[in-house]
Amino acid sequence: MKRFQPMLATAGLLGLISPLLGNAAMAQVNSSYSTLGAPTSSYSGQITGNGVVQYGLDTRPHQQLTVQLNTNNPSSRINVVKDGSAKPLCQSSASQNTCSFRTEPDANYRVLVSLTPEAAQRGESARFTLTVAQGI
Incomplete structure (x- = not known):
């Protein structure tokens, strides 16, 4: 994995800013971009309401993540x-907070962190840490 790129999005309207400040999504990369050979990368952030935090994964072919x-x-x-x-x-x-998969050549992957629709409707928020580990 070359890097883990944070990208912000609002549910249903990727790339547009939500008109309500209560539907915010924030993300902070707590470590520098991982380089090839780095076994794990961790990132933390917070989501509120309908917010979605989106991370792009820059991967190598046939890599287990x-x-x-x-x-x-x-x-x-x-x-x-x-x-x-x-x-x-x-x-x-x-x-059920773990997802494992093998990457394909020339494919791009994204991780989206959000709240369930019911929690979003109640205006809940969540702090999170997302960890990506490279395998064989």
Whole structure:
């Protein structure tokens, strides 16, 4: 994995800023970009309401990756998607917070952290740490 790129998005309107400040998404990269050979990278952030934090994964072909979500809100979830695919590779909640997959050549992957629709509607927030580990 060459780097882990944070990107902010608002649910349903990628790239647009939500008109309500209560639907915020924030992310902070707590470590520098990982370089080839680095076994893990961790990133933390916070989501509120309908906010979505999106991270792009820059990967090598045939690499085994494990993405793990640690959060203070059990209504948090992660989705791992391969660009161009309609179906996520992994969909999980905080109770099932790990996603492992093998990368394909010339494919781009994204990790999306959000709250369940019910939690978002209640205006809940969550702090999280997302860890990506490289395997064989």
